[in-house]
Amino acid sequence: MFVLPGLLALLIFIYARPFDFMPALRGVPFLYLFFGLAVFGYLVDLRQGKTDLRKTPHLGWVIAFVLWCFFTAGVKAPASLASDGVRFGIAVVIYFLIAHGVRTFKAFELFMGTILACTLWISAVCVHMGLQPLECVAVSPGEDQNSSGRPDGRACESPVICYQDPPDPEAMYRCEHAGLLGVTSIGGGRVRYVGVLQDPNEASMAVAIGVPLAFAFYQRRRNKKRLALFLLTFVLGAMTVVYSGSRGGQIVFLATIGVYFLERYRLKGLILGVVCALPVLALGGRSGGEESSLERVENLYVGVQLFKQYPVLGVGFEQFTQYHHLTAHNSYVLAPAELGFFGMVAWLSVFWLTIKVPLTVTRTVTEPEGEVARIWAMALLSSMAGMAVGIFFLSFNYHYVLWIYIGVSGAFFAAVKRHKPDFRVTYGWKDFLGIAVGNTALLLFLLVYTARKLASG
Template identity: 50%
Template sequence: MFILPGILGLVFLIFVRPFEFIEALQGIPMLYMAFGLAVFGYAVDVRLGFSDVRPVPQLVWSGIFFVWCVITGLVKAPGELAGEALRLTVALILFYVVAHGVRTFKMFEILASAVLVCSLFVCAVCVHQGLSERQCIALAPHEGRLSTGVADGRFCEEPEQCYGPQAEPGYSYRCEKAGLLGTSAIGDRVRYLGLLQDPNEVSLVVAAALPIAFAFYQRRKTSGRLVLLIVSLLLVALTVLFSKSRGGQLVFLTVIGVYFIKKYGWKGAMLGALGALPILAFGGRGGEEASESSLERLECWYAGVSMFRADPIFGVGLGQFTQHHFLTAHNSYVLAAGELGLVGTVVWVSIIWLSVKIPWVAMVDLENVPGADVARIWSVALLASMAGMAIGVFFLSFNYHYILWLFVGLSGSFFMAVKGHLPEWRVPFGWKDITAVTLGSLWVIVVIFLYTRGKI
């Protein structure tokens, strides 16, 4: 109960990032303040008996993951461990307070609604950006190539038009679509700010949030919720389209596919694919740019697997991938293998698998349980979201991303909500799961190595 203000504040700050575009808020550690408020609220809830410290299935594995990450950092790069460990600690605290503090379906739905609203806000900004005219984007000498820059109001078609008498001395320029809140596209691909400044990441996150709109409509089929669902579908689809993200397209297809399969069986997957053909046809990049991007990604994957081969136990250490390659891995499974070795990979994949398995087991176990409609609806929604995440992170370095751990926390929160009604319900995770995760992780690493070696 008392934890909600802190958690809702965290969701708002992580997604919307008001301190990125409101000058008066810059320099204020708002995220850390919200984290403190959430932790304090959780402590109050425990003290008053509104919550307790019973663990969710992912908790033990998250603890092991943290310890192993610290060990790899100590072994490989002790001088840089503090900063990397702090970032990971914040992500794990976010997971913990969401999973253990949100323990009823009422609280779960409040949190889910916040995630949906913030995601749609991001979508609205991205769609507006995608429909805007190109302007000259000025980059100060200290700003990197991927910076949002500042639109100076001059319309353009080519970057060369931005130089000349009106250009600021020492500044570089891009010709990109300029959007609200100081946002701008990159390579004609829409994006947001902060943690969602990458077009691929923004498309993954908003597509993973889409099932929340489906769930709210299924919970109560009113005209208002139908409008919300239609608007959500439209905004998310346009954002994925304008982001030109192939990974985002796959996440969108996965989310829609889960619902079609649940409704119509595996034949429904074909119907879902047909419905998504417009996004596949018009989304994504083509030509030389797409070929260069694919080759660059394969080089990153090969570099990550090479790091794993050099030290399959510890990898190169927490946060050290870019110290051994000029780009990040562009694949969470490769990043885990390259930085954390086999142990870290198995533990991280186990957390993701558990977060998928929780709603899957609930969907199966509660299929014919009277009065379990709410749990059934949210189990499908969460399964769609986590399945989309599991596929989407194959193309992104997302292992330590706050939003990934927020969704892992949502899975844990759902587990607690179901346990509140069915105390004997459990999600088994034993040696069969560990063996499957280990063999699956090794198989992915080997396949990626053989494939990339033949392409590079």
């Protein structure tokens, strides 16, 4: 498959961002180069008959969602289409190339192995960072306060110490962990990565949902090397979540474990999953949580109020921060706030179908020769369950990682259908009503809850 080299290069670039650590290459537009290579490879595969134009279950709703995003932007903020539209358009095309370019289990496992390798690298960087002592990090005036800055080697316990005889009197200082390749923590020691995963919450979720992939590879071939790989992934993932101080990351980690135990052992398995995740729950989290929680409540309140005021079109694609100083930090609220009712339903339909593909495999593929499909179905179901929980605390609707996993679900559908031609994933009125009524009920609950919470201080 000629599409694979470009797709794998794109995947490594988006996740691992290796060129961010090479100053001489920072100006090279690798995203567009690899994107063009992947598109060219897909066209070659199409010409040679190695792939076809058969659609995946997500495609119709993806097209509807993208068109609605651009329509709301055109009505509400046409000037934003040039930047926001291009970035989101690339994410959607990446979904399409994965979902319609990766058509065999061999290619699928190569792709999933690359995701696993990237998450292992990210977790290794984060764990190494978390094990380092705190030191002063200088941030130049005018530089983004969330940047990695420049560690100066002076030990510290708080930023106050860093202002005592500073090497650069004009710089702002943070007290952080300094990790590999100049990456530093944020918020007083919360580990993170760079690029699209520079937020500790997003980094911890991306790592946590990668753990089931390692278990799937072990199930595919039960040997000592793959068991060691799974244990390494599990431990590094757990430590990353702890060092990130992400409460959402803890719940994601618990959800990914819980799906496996619940499927195998039912209620006893759920209890066992909680026990396994207890160290992460006990050691994770961070101080100052009350202020952060109230801030999130305010964000949710604003999001629900915006949906009340603009129920049809919303405030427009990527326009939430034009009405509030922070984003919603909740994907289930951000979609209706920015895109109105139809945009909410379209986005949730795409997300639900991403989950429904592996869910349908677990229920309908019962043949002995379907063991590979069932293994990967459980892995994807576990990862997507974690993501479904994680995006309750994140504005993730347009994020590259989400659209990569939507593409993975489509590729998995194509691989299963290649071996089982009668395999189908349906979307009917029950799905539509469940999505529409369910999320509307959530918004009504949040409307009451956030109003009372803010009123009580």
